[in-house]
Amino acid sequence: MRKKITKLWKKGLNTEPEFKEQTNIEVIELKKQDISTSYDQNLATFKSLFSVPDNIDVKVREFTITSLHRKGFIIYMSTMTDLQIIMESIMEPLIDNEHPSDKIPNIVSYPIASTNKNIGEITEFITSGNTALFVEGDEQCYLFETTQTSGRGIEKSDNEVIVKGAKEAFNEKVIDNIALIRKKIKNENLLVETQTISARSRNNVFLVYQKDLVQEDLLKSIKDKLSSFHVDSMIDLSILEQYLEERPRSLFPTLLYTERPDRAAAYIEEGHIVLLMENSPACLVLPATFWALFHSPEDHYLRTPYGNFIRFLRFLALFVAVFTSSIYIAITNFHVGMIPPDLLMAIAGTRERVPFPSIIEVLMMEIAFELIREAGLRVPSPIGPTIGIVGALILGQAAVQANIISPIVIIVIALSGLSSFIISDLSMNFAIRITRFLFIFSAGFMGIYGVTALFIGGLYYLVSLKSFGTPYFAPMTPHSFSSKDLLIRHVPMKERFRPGYLKPKDMVKQRKGS
Structure with missing residues (x-):
C-alpha cells in the first residue's frame, strides 16, 4: 500500500488514495435501525454498543416499574451525568410509585426531554450526557437531560485584559x-x-x-x-x-x-x-474586518477622548512595531545621507567595534527577544516575568559589553518589541511579529525601496482578503454606510447605524430623540 501511494504522488496525480473504513459493518447498519419492543433485545443491543461491563463509566440499571408491572432499564454515563437527579427523580419514582398509571411522564418527577426510536440517535444522546430509559413493550426510548460536567467557573480574561469594563470571560462550559x-x-x-x-x-x-x-x-x-x-x-x-x-x-x-x-x-x-x-x-x-481585530473593547468603555488617545497610541505602536527595525537597517546600510551628522557620528561610534552588519545585529536581537518572550509565557507564572526581565537585561548588557551588539540596536529592538504588545488580538499580534521579519529582510536587500515595495504589495494583499464575502478593510474600502468607528471613535450618541457591509435587516441602532 505504501509503495502504491508513493507511485501516485511521483506521477503527480491529484488523486488521493482511498482507505476503506474497517469498522464493523454490522454496527453501522445496527445504528440505522429502530429499537425493538423486546426488553432483552434492547438490553443486549446497548450493552454491546457501549461494551458493558468493560466500559466502566457506562452504567446500566435494571428494575421493575411497579405501577406498570413491566421491566425497564436505564443507561447513562456516570462521569457526565447528575447521579442525584437520576436516583431521586427517575429511578425512585419508577420503583416506589405504586399508583396505577399507563404513562411514564406521569410517573417520573423529572421532565422528559424527548423520545426517540433510532438506535444511532439514542446512542448520540447518551454519549452527550443524557439518560435513556427503556420500558418493556414500548416502541420508543425516553430521554432525560441529566448532563453535568465539571469545569472551572467564570473568571477574568487572561488574554484580553482591560482596566475599565466587565471582567467576565468565557469558560469551557x-x-x-x-x-x-x-x-x-x-x-x-x-x-x-x-x-x-x-x-x-x-x-x-x-x-x-x-x-x-x-x-x-x-x-x-x-x-x-x-x-x-x-x-x-x-x-x-x-x-x-x-x-x-x-x-x-x-x-x-x-x-x-x-x-x-x-x-x-x-x-x-x-x-x-x-x-x-x-x-x-x-x-x-x-x-x-481589520478594524475589528485592531480595536479593543476598552475603547468604548472609556470616555471618547481617552478611547481615541488609546487608539492613536495603538495605531502608532502598529507602525513602530513593523517599521522601526527595518528603517534602521535601511538608513544605516543604504541611506546614510538621511541621518543628521551628529546622529551619524553617534551611531558610527557605537558600531565601531561591532563585527557584524546591522541586519545581522537586528536579526540576532529580534530572535533573542522572541525567545525570551515565548519562554516567559511557557514557564510557570510565578517565574515567567522574572525570566523576561532578567533574561533581557543580562543578554542585552552582556552583548553590548562583548561588542557583539551596538547599544542603539538594543533601543530599536526594545521599542519595536514593546510596541507589539499593545496589539491585543493574539492572531493579529503574531501577524505583526512575523511581518516585522519580512520588512527586515526587504530592508537588508533593497533599503527604503524594498520596505516601500513590500508595504504597497502588502496593502494590495490585505485589500484582497475577505471574511465570508466581507472585504477586509470595510467599511473604509470599499466604502459602505456605517457609524465610521474606524480610526477615531465618535461619541456614543453619534453612533446611530450598524455596519452597512453586513446588510442587517435593521440599519438603525439608535434613533433620533431616543
Missing part, C-alpha cells in the same frame, strides 16, 4: 457561555442553533445570532460551510477557525477570536454571527 451572552442581550430574537460538524467525536457548534438583524445569505453561507466538513474530530474552536478561513495559510487572520462575552454581545447586536463550542473558552465572530 458552553451552557455558561450562552448564559453570559443572554444576560447581556435580553431579547426573544436571540437564537442559539446547534450543528454537528464531526463524524466520530460528534462535536457540536452553536450559532448565536439575532434573527431580526442577521442577513439570511450570510447565515446560509456559514451553515453551508459548517456542513461541508468531513472530519472525524474537531475538539476546539481554534481548529474550527482554521477550517473556516478562506485563506488558512494567510499571515493575517480573517476571523475574530475573543474570550469576552461583552464583546461577542456587541457584535451580535450589529448583525454578526457568533460561534461557540463545548470545551472552548472563547467564541468566533463572523465575519471580521
Whole structure:
C-alpha cells in the first residue's frame, strides 16, 4: 500500500488514495435501525454498543416499574451525568410509585426531554450526557437531560485584559457561555442553533445570532460551510477557525477570536454571527474586518477622548512595531545621507567595534527577544516575568559589553518589541511579529525601496482578503454606510447605524430623540 501511494504522488496525480473504513459493518447498519419492543433485545443491543461491563463509566440499571408491572432499564454515563437527579427523580419514582398509571411522564418527577426510536440517535444522546430509559413493550426510548460536567467557573480574561469594563470571560462550559451572552442581550430574537460538524467525536457548534438583524445569505453561507466538513474530530474552536478561513495559510487572520462575552454581545447586536463550542473558552465572530481585530473593547468603555488617545497610541505602536527595525537597517546600510551628522557620528561610534552588519545585529536581537518572550509565557507564572526581565537585561548588557551588539540596536529592538504588545488580538499580534521579519529582510536587500515595495504589495494583499464575502478593510474600502468607528471613535450618541457591509435587516441602532 505504501509503495502504491508513493507511485501516485511521483506521477503527480491529484488523486488521493482511498482507505476503506474497517469498522464493523454490522454496527453501522445496527445504528440505522429502530429499537425493538423486546426488553432483552434492547438490553443486549446497548450493552454491546457501549461494551458493558468493560466500559466502566457506562452504567446500566435494571428494575421493575411497579405501577406498570413491566421491566425497564436505564443507561447513562456516570462521569457526565447528575447521579442525584437520576436516583431521586427517575429511578425512585419508577420503583416506589405504586399508583396505577399507563404513562411514564406521569410517573417520573423529572421532565422528559424527548423520545426517540433510532438506535444511532439514542446512542448520540447518551454519549452527550443524557439518560435513556427503556420500558418493556414500548416502541420508543425516553430521554432525560441529566448532563453535568465539571469545569472551572467564570473568571477574568487572561488574554484580553482591560482596566475599565466587565471582567467576565468565557469558560469551557458552553451552557455558561450562552448564559453570559443572554444576560447581556435580553431579547426573544436571540437564537442559539446547534450543528454537528464531526463524524466520530460528534462535536457540536452553536450559532448565536439575532434573527431580526442577521442577513439570511450570510447565515446560509456559514451553515453551508459548517456542513461541508468531513472530519472525524474537531475538539476546539481554534481548529474550527482554521477550517473556516478562506485563506488558512494567510499571515493575517480573517476571523475574530475573543474570550469576552461583552464583546461577542456587541457584535451580535450589529448583525454578526457568533460561534461557540463545548470545551472552548472563547467564541468566533463572523465575519471580521481589520478594524475589528485592531480595536479593543476598552475603547468604548472609556470616555471618547481617552478611547481615541488609546487608539492613536495603538495605531502608532502598529507602525513602530513593523517599521522601526527595518528603517534602521535601511538608513544605516543604504541611506546614510538621511541621518543628521551628529546622529551619524553617534551611531558610527557605537558600531565601531561591532563585527557584524546591522541586519545581522537586528536579526540576532529580534530572535533573542522572541525567545525570551515565548519562554516567559511557557514557564510557570510565578517565574515567567522574572525570566523576561532578567533574561533581557543580562543578554542585552552582556552583548553590548562583548561588542557583539551596538547599544542603539538594543533601543530599536526594545521599542519595536514593546510596541507589539499593545496589539491585543493574539492572531493579529503574531501577524505583526512575523511581518516585522519580512520588512527586515526587504530592508537588508533593497533599503527604503524594498520596505516601500513590500508595504504597497502588502496593502494590495490585505485589500484582497475577505471574511465570508466581507472585504477586509470595510467599511473604509470599499466604502459602505456605517457609524465610521474606524480610526477615531465618535461619541456614543453619534453612533446611530450598524455596519452597512453586513446588510442587517435593521440599519438603525439608535434613533433620533431616543
